[in-house]
Amino acid sequence: MRRRVTIRDVAREAGVSVTAVSHAMNGKGTISDTTRATVREVAERLGYQADPLARGLRNSPLGLIGLMLRPLDSLGTYRPDGVDYFTRLAGAVAVECLDREMSVMLVRDLTRLPRSPLTLSLDGYIIDDPVERDPVIDLLTGLDIPFVSVGRDVGRPEMTSWVDSPLREETETVLEGFHGSGARSVALVTGTDRNSWNLDSIAAYEGWCRRRGVRPRIARRPESAGSDGGRAAVRELLADGLGVPDALYCLTGRHASGALAELRSLGVDVPTQTQLIAGSDSEQCRSSQPPISAIDLEPALVAAAAVHQLMVRLGRVEDSEAPELHSRLVPRGTTLPWRS
């Protein structure tokens, strides 16, 4: 019962050689039409499917790609409380793959040994938020494994295999929204990972400040510091002698929730005295008191775009235009009503 149908069973049943079966099934070699038909018929009847492991041993594609969530690698745990962008992205990628007759597996940092099995045999990779000059990208490049990153590797301007949300416009939307509702002093709280998510947002913020004549106020805290990091960031900002900012843009949801708590415990009312937006929606944003206005990065769209581009690189689909990416501001209780 345990035993599966092998190519030998088909060969015996069809009265031909193993080679004939292989050729008939894969359309290679030379074989007469009638033999091919017989073999295929027998294979179908027996429910034969080539064992992908045996096949993979000879370097055929497995129909399986890998997904690496780099921020979780550096975080150390794959279950950070209150962060759900990653689970949403992973689920969405999986679903995108299924619809394309492929599968996806989630993979840890490839440069950390021991690697989990199979990882070097996958057909391709999606790398979410690579760090600057990410060693994983060196590894994949060296092994000739195709990949697409979500977010640029900021240390490799020449690389083209990436997709990303329009960070610049997002930042612009947030800052202009703040400004439009009267906020003048707008501060930014970012993480410390050197990925495009942090660096591009900072650049966009600084550009906007320059154009608007606003003095930039930035606090950086490690992503791993969580809400404590957000609290500390607020204290740091308040210590610069420029007073309480009118608005705060925290890239990560956990920083935002810490920042909100700190502001309130300092007696600063949100949103009337200071408005707050998180750059990445999460459960913590939704369940804070008041719930934090946030940007929904639409991981489903990101996944669709990334998978599409990877399929192009794998030659499984022709190079059509990729789905457009855009994110969405979800106003909640930490922003004043904006003109929409």
Next chain:
Amino acid sequence: MRRRVTIRDVAREAGVSVTAVSHAMNGKGTISDTTRATVREVAERLGYQADPLARGLRNSPLGLIGLMLRPLDSLGTYRPDGVDYFTRLAGAVAVECLDREMSVMLVRDLTRLPRSPLTLSLDGYIIDDPVERDPVIDLLTGLDIPFVSVGRDVGRPEMTSWVDSPLREETETVLEGFHGSGARSVALVTGTDRNSWNLDSIAAYEGWCRRRGVRPRIARRPESAGSDGGRAAVRELLADGLGVPDALYCLTGRHASGALAELRSLGVDVPTQTQLIAGSDSEQCRSSQPPISAIDLEPALVAAAAVHQLMVRLGRVEDSEAPELHSRLVPRGTTLPWRS
């Protein structure tokens, strides 16, 4: 560059046989301590890792489990709009696995040929919401592949390898809540899939009605009918001559959003005339007007429990107690304030 380090390379370098290397690495066979140490040292130096494909050919575990989302199989698409329980579950399972040095891949209906490659070589499976006497379970049982289901197979009372939310208590909470806020006639809208999610909820509902002396009113619509199904369910309920129910419990979020729309277009005010709760939270619930009160099934908890139990079955972990499951009612705009 492309070529990986093989067991033969290690053997040559260490001056021993291939067998010796295999035994040294896997702790099997008989080998002296000194040889083992040498081999391990060489393997480490060369960065040797056994090829999982070659290894799998001999039936060793791949470190990879499969996840099947049965409702999506019957739905036909893996990307149903407005349903996010599945992506959340998939992501959470992935993350749970990573934290255990395993990987997970999402897999389509195994009984549908052609199967995607690798699927029959996986170490184990998690099957979300199996249907009654699910053929997939027959297949896995026949192949001796360990599995855990999320939700019971209602046709196999003898099966023990499952985890589930406390559906009975959930239903009880919802119905008692309705009752406590004055609702007397409480109707139920379910799907038509014969899984424990639907059937257990119905049983719990009927039991409650009996105890409370309430006349049961149930409408069933296919899950695939989406919000149109919800609209139709409401029309069906209103046609029974018992008037507008005081409260409605719709198991699926899409049915709930259709039901809400239909009620409002019929001039029934929600929540003052009829209250509404969805049994499974989703984006559609959150973005309806008004947002629909819903039960968050806490897919992260479900995933943790399921993965834990599967690891026990795989013998990768001793049989400790599994994480407790519970879900959470999220009150929004379609319920009256309840005493909490």
Next chain:
DNA sequence: GTAAAGCCATAAAACGTTTTATGGTGGGGA
């Protein structure tokens, strides 16, 4: 002093494919 019992190492088979190289048959051209 011999037999039995470890101990250690290895050769070879097996896993299920794909691919390369080879062979056999029949037909057509010279």
Next chain:
DNA sequence: TCCCCACCATAAAACGTTTTATGGCTTTAC
């Protein structure tokens, strides 16, 4: 009649492991 070639089919090697069977060498037991 002979040779070459096209056409089919197959044997065998290869992929990188694990496992089984075997054998030589030391000890230990009697």
